[in-house]
Structure formats: C-alpha cells, structure tokens
Amino acid sequence: MSQRSFLPVVLAAGLGTRMRSDLPKVMHPIGHLPLVGHVLKTLAASGAEEMAVVVGPDMEPLETLVKDLAPSASCHVQVDRLGTAHAALAARSVLEKSFDDILVLFGDTPLITPEAVGAVRNELAKGADVVVLGFETETPFGYGRLLTKNGKLVAIREEKDASDDERLVTLCNSGIMGFAGKAALELLDAIGNANAKGEYYLTDAVEIANERGLTVVAVVGNEEDVQGINTRVQLAQCEAVFQRRARHAVMETGVTLQAPETVFFAHDTVIDPDVTIEPNVVFAPGVKVESGAVIRAFSHLEGAHVGAGATVGPYARLRPGARLSDNAHIGNFVEIKNADVGAGAKVNHLSYIGDASVGAKSNIGAGTITCNYDGFGKHKTEIGAGSFVGSNSTLVAPLKLGSGVYVAAGSVVTDEVSDDALVIGRGRQVEKPGRAEELRQRFKAAKEAGSKQS
Ligand code: UD1
Ligand code: CA
Numbered sequence: 001m002s003q004r005s006f007l008p009v010v011l012a013a014g015l016g017t018r019m020r021s022d023l024p025k026v027m028h029p030i031g032h033l034p035l036v037g038h039v040l041k042t043l044a045a046s047g048a049e050e051m052a053v054v055v056g057p058d059m060e061p062l063e064t065l066v067k068d069l070a071p072s073a074s075c076h077v078q079v080d081r082l083g084t085a086h087a088a089l090a091a092r093s094v095l096e097k098s099f100d101d102i103l104v105l106f107g108d109t110p111l112i113t114p115e116a117v118g119a120v121r122n123e124l125a126k127g128a129d130v131v132v133l134g135f136e137t138e139t140p141f142g143y144g145r146l147l148t149k150n151g152k153l154v155a156i157r158e159e160k161d162a163s164d165d166e167r168l169v170t171l172c173n174s175g176i177m178g179f180a181g182k183a184a185l186e187l188l189d190a191i192g193n194a195n196a197k198g199e200y201y202l203t204d205a206v207e208i209a210n211e212r213g214l215t216v217v218a219v220v221g222n223e224e225d226v227q228g229i230n231t232r233v234q235l236a237q238c239e240a241v242f243q244r245r246a247r248h249a250v251m252e253t254g255v256t257l258q259a260p261e262t263v264f265f266a267h268d269t270v271i272d273p274d275v276t277i278e279p280n281v282v283f284a285p286g287v288k289v290e291s292g293a294v295i296r297a298f299s300h301l302e303g304a305h306v307g308a309g310a311t312v313g314p315y316a317r318l319r320p321g322a323r324l325s326d327n328a329h330i331g332n333f334v335e336i337k338n339a340d341v342g343a344g345a346k347v348n349h350l351s352y353i354g355d356a357s358v359g360a361k362s363n364i365g366a367g368t369i370t371c372n373y374d375g376f377g378k379h380k381t382e383i384g385a386g387s388f389v390g391s392n393s394t395l396v397a398p399l400k401l402g403s404g405v406y407v408a409a410g411s412v413v414t415d416e417v418s419d420d421a422l423v424i425g426r427g428r429q430v431e432k433p434g435r436a437e438e439l440r441q442r443f444k445a446a447k448e449a450g451s452k453q454s
Helices: 035-045 058-068 084-089 114-125 183-190 202-211 232-252 435-453
Strands: 006-011 053-057 074-079 101-106 130-136 143-147 152-157 170-181 216-221 317-318 323-324 329-332 332-340 346-349 352-358 369-371 382-384 394-396 399-401
Touching: 006 035, 006 084, 035 053, 035 058, 035 101, 035 114, 053 130, 058 074, 074 202, 084 101, 084 183, 084 202, 101 114, 114 130, 114 170, 114 216, 130 202, 152 202, 152 216, 152 323, 170 183, 170 202, 170 435, 183 202, 202 216, 329 332, 332 346, 394 399
Parallel strands: 006 053, 006 101, 053 074, 130 216, 317 332, 323 332, 329 346, 332 352, 352 369, 352 382, 369 394, 382 399
Antiparallel strands: 101 170, 130 170, 143 152, 143 170
C-alpha cells in the first residue's frame, strides 16, 4: 500500500454558521490546536507527503497555520461555498496530477485516526473506485445516511433530503471518502446541486459511481473517531474525547495521574515516565516535564520546561519561558515567567520571578518580587548560585546579584551586588524605650477631653 501515491484533500472552507462565531469553524481548538491541525497531524502520521487544504477567502490565519503544520501542503481557495463537492474541486490543480489514491477529509472531524485513514486506503488498494467511511450511531441526526441494498452501498442521503424511513437509518457518513485517482475528477465534475440545500454534495459521488458501474465500498469505522463538529456542544464533546485519549496515553507511558479526569493536556504536552501529576492540573501548549518531577494540585503550566525531580505547586503558575532545572522547587502561589531556575533552587511561597535567572541551590524567600517592567520595557534580574534572598524582597531590574549573596528580608534592591556580600536595602530599626506607653496615655487624654466638649 505504501507504494501507492496518496493525496489527502482536507475541506476547511465552510463557515460553520451553527458555531455562531467570527472564527472559521476549523480554527476552533481542541487541546489548544485548531480542529484542522488535528487532521493534518493525523495525515502526516499516516505518511501523507503532499496534501491539499481547501480554505475560504479571507482565511489568512488558517493558511498560515496550514503552512506551519504541514509545509508541503498546498492551500486552495473556495470563493463561494457551494458545498463539499464544489470545495473538493477547488483543489482541481492537484487532483489533475495522477495520484493513485485520493482521500477527501473534513477539517471539522478532528479525532480521525491513522487506522481509519488506513482502512479507506486499503479498500482502494484492493481495487475500489469509491470508498466511504461510515459509522453506526444512536444519534444520526444531521449526518448523511448510508443507504444499502443487499449489503451494497447504493447512495448517501443528507438529513434534509431524506425520507422519514431513510432518517431511521443509523449507518452514517463520516465525511471521509476515498477515490481511485483515475476516477476522482470525472465523478466530482458530474455532481449537480438539485437537492434541499442547493449545494454540490460530495456524497452524490456514490450514486453516480454506481450508475457508471464502478466499485463502491463502505467501510465501518468507530463513531468516536469520526464525529463531526457543527456546534459548540459537539466541540466540547470532542474536547472530552481528546482529553480522555491524552490521559490514557500518558498513563500508558508510565505517568501517574491521581485523578485523571481533572487533568487537562494540550496537543503537544510531553510528560516523561515516572512523573506524578496531582488533581486539577492544566497544561497549556509547549510543556515538557522530565522524569521524577511532581506537579502538585491546582497548577497551570504553559510553555514551560520542568527538569527531572523538580516539584511544582500546589497552586503554581509556570508561564512561557519558565525553565526549571533538575530538582528545583516551585511552591504555592508562585508565578515564574521567562526565567531559568537553577538545579535545586527553591522559590517556595508567594513570589513573582519574571525575566530572571536564579542560580543553582539559591533560595528565594516568601513574597519576593522581581520588578521586571517599568511600563515600557522588560528588564532582567540575574541571581547567582547559592544566594539567599530574604522574604518580601523587591528586586528592581535590571539587576545583578552575585553568587553566595545574602539579601536581608524586606529589602528593596536596586544596585548590583557582588559575590558573597550581604545587602540590606531597608530603613534601619529604631527603638524608643517606654514611648509606646507615653503615646497611649496621650491619645487617651485627648479622646476624653474631646468627649467632654461635645
Ligand atoms: C457532511 C456530509 C455528511 C456527513 C457529515 C459528517 C456532505 C454533503 N455531507 O455534512 O454526509 O455525514 O459531513 O460530519 O458532504 N466545506 C467546505 N466548503 C463548502 C462546504 C463545506 O469547505 O462549501 C467543509 C467544511 O468546512 C467542513 C466540511 O466541509 O469542514 C463539512 O461541511 P459541513 O457543512 O460541516 O457538512 P455537514 O452538513 O456536517
Ligand atoms: Ca460537519
């Protein structure tokens, strides 16, 4: 099969009006990746080299995404959205090349697997001219129904065109269709638009192929893999499936999830074996966690690298560019952004460390803040190895603290500090013996004098 040349055509131009959104439907994300991105990833994993994506006019962000995710893909603009067959024909320039197999997929069907793609290609390899990937469902509403006679697929009927009897059919069209390359263009060109929606339906290729005596085959896939998204409710259902699969996959590779259903992953989260993740943790894109690390409850991580054996949380926030070396400790109510935290360093309580580097084994006391922003630019704070920053210190960037430095608690540090120095940046403590009692007497007398007058 791998010898056969293969062109996937992904239809992504539809607006998806039932989403009630200004964003093109296929740009809505699950696992923080737009729907169409999931389809492109699956196709790449299925060995597709060339791909065609049909986009709408004014969908530059979609074209940019396609170029990022699949540099070899070509984008084709469907100017008027006249239906799925019309959309496929927007890619005519590549359909004209002589691919052995052509697969049409929908950008709004993100959970499709390489196995399902393989099943369709397999039938083409065995000689079918048209292959439809169908699925059985208890909730067929909205899907095209596969009409069969004596076990043979004779037509696909869209919801709006179906008779009451046809609507009872529970075998539905996933939208994924395979075509023998030599038959594809002729079939697509023969499709008309005489139906309830006045659209050119890709699904009509089945009836036309049958009339021409071509071989039409239906393969039945898994409902979960092929569910399409037309509404926000369906978007949430697919997100749930994506998350369930992601949780299952990380546990299979040796990660402990104490309460899997409360942990949320992004499409690109990488967690090494022997990491433990406590309940209620959210991974936004760009996170890698190395072996032996513990992510404690209620933490949010994005664009962060967590080194081996590090601990994060509970209630920690790692923002983009947070890089924790091995065995670093980030504790409760700590925010780290664009900062390197060295091996074994600790930032355990109530701190903001941004645009900074913290040397190995340094200890950053509770309430320490890097003042990295002056309203215009961001500035860097560098802290050497083995330093100790006392609680509630304010580090005003740009700032360099050497290694082995001691910062007295409550300091405001504005100037460079050399290695092994003690720095105290606060008012001196002054003690006035007996003065408190004197003040109390004075205030009491004043209050009594005031109440006699009134
Ligand atoms: C389609 C199928 C239906 C199937 C269902 C599976 C047709 C006629 N119907 O219905 O049989 O059960 O998917 O989810 O094919 N698109 C374009 N240009 C267009 C129209 C659509 O690019 O002019 C794209 C959309 O962006 C979307 C995909 O094609 O990604 C499917 O379109 P949609 O309107 O969602 O079709 P359904 O009504 O769901
Ligand atoms: Ca759809």
